[in-house]
Amino acid sequence: MSRLPQTRSDLSRPQKLEPDDVVALVSPASWSEESWLEESIATIESWGFRARVGRHATDRLGYLAGGDRERAADLNAAIQDPEVRAILCLRGGCGSLRLLADVDADALRADPKPIIGFSDITALHQVWHRAGVPSVHGAVAGTRRDTVRQLLVGERCEPVRSDRGQFGAELTTTGTAAGPLFGGNLDMLARGVGVVDNDLEGHVLLLETHREVGLGMVDRAVTQLLLSGTLAGVSGVAVGTLEGFEDYRDREWTVLDVLHERLGVLGVPVLGGLPLGHLESPVSVPLGVDCVLDADAGTLTVAQLTA
Known part of the structure; x- marks a missing residue:
């Protein structure tokens, strides 16, 4: 197995959680059902932690979990x-991008703690990454929810293995790549161009997406990242779920054709079929810490989240 590279010198790792530590539950994007809040609290408490629900976590304003000021305050x-x-985000949806200018990054650097979420929460992962604080791409959901607990308490997790039966595994090439893992939802990464200065040189890029309009949206998002220079110098690409694109074609092309053509210009190893993203039971992985992507072995090995 390839060894993980040296840890980034600018990284401020959070401390591992101990029994009775507090996990905050917040809604920085869209609102979630009350039953999901109750289930999340029960899971956090079953792990021996204390759940502290944000004051505005159950607010509703259209598709948002309350106003921007209130969500940022929580x-x-x-x-x-x-x-x-x-910090556990109860769901994604929409709204995280609105909060980027209001996040107290100085306080985060002074007291590093991970944020947990995916999809729309990718907007906030970019703030954590710029602050040099690792975060967690994933969710406290499904049969693999315990991967979040393992990360928080400092346990070493098994390598994430590509599922050859998962749509997108066909994108896998050959070779190995190493570097800090960072990325998330493709659309949110593209929306961050010009808002958050993501320097991904030497990084392994994580991408996941779900179908909203069509293949053109995927093309535009990857192209924006390419033309902006965001992807200059990435060492590899880890591809998670491509939800909703399984049976979708546009003039004989599928999303696999688009990604193969667009990501191919990078000339780096690609590993597809990873159980990361929009799944009932997603695996959770740290962002901002070092990893090794082995396309030949079909594995993504990520370093520990905590110090």
Whole structure:
């Protein structure tokens, strides 16, 4: 097995969680059902932690979990609270991008703690990455929810293995790549261009997406990342789920054709079929920490989240 490279010198790892530590539950994007909040609280408490629900976590304003000011206030309250050791986003949806200018990045650097989420939460992962604080791409959901607990308490997780039966595994090439893992939802990464200065040189890029309009949206998003220079110098690409594209064609092309053509210009190893993203039971992985992508072995090995 390939060894992980040296840890980034600018990285501020959070401390591993101990029993009775507090996990804040917030809604920085869209609102979630009450039953999901209750289930999330039960899971966090079953792990021996204390769940602290944000003041506005159950607010509703259209498709948003309340107003921008209130959602930002909950997020910053969790960042600034020394008792809170991790922040769990109850769901994605839409709205995280609105909060980027309001996140207290100075407080986050002073007291590093991971944020947990995926999809729309990719907007916030970019703030954590720029602050040099690792975060968690994933969710406390499904049969693999315990991967979040393992990351928080500092346990070493098994390599994430490509599922050859998963749509997108066909994108896998050959070779190995190493470097910090960063990325997430393709559309949110593209939307961050010009808003967040992502320097991904030497990184392994994580991509996942779901179908909203068509193949053109995927093409535009990857092209924007390419033309902006965001992807210059990436060492490899880890591809998670491509939800909704399984049976979709546009003039004889599938999303696999688009990604093969667009990602191919990078000339780096690609590993597809990873169980990361929009799944009932996603695997959770740290972002911002070092990893080794082995396309030949079909594995993504990621370093520990905590110090």
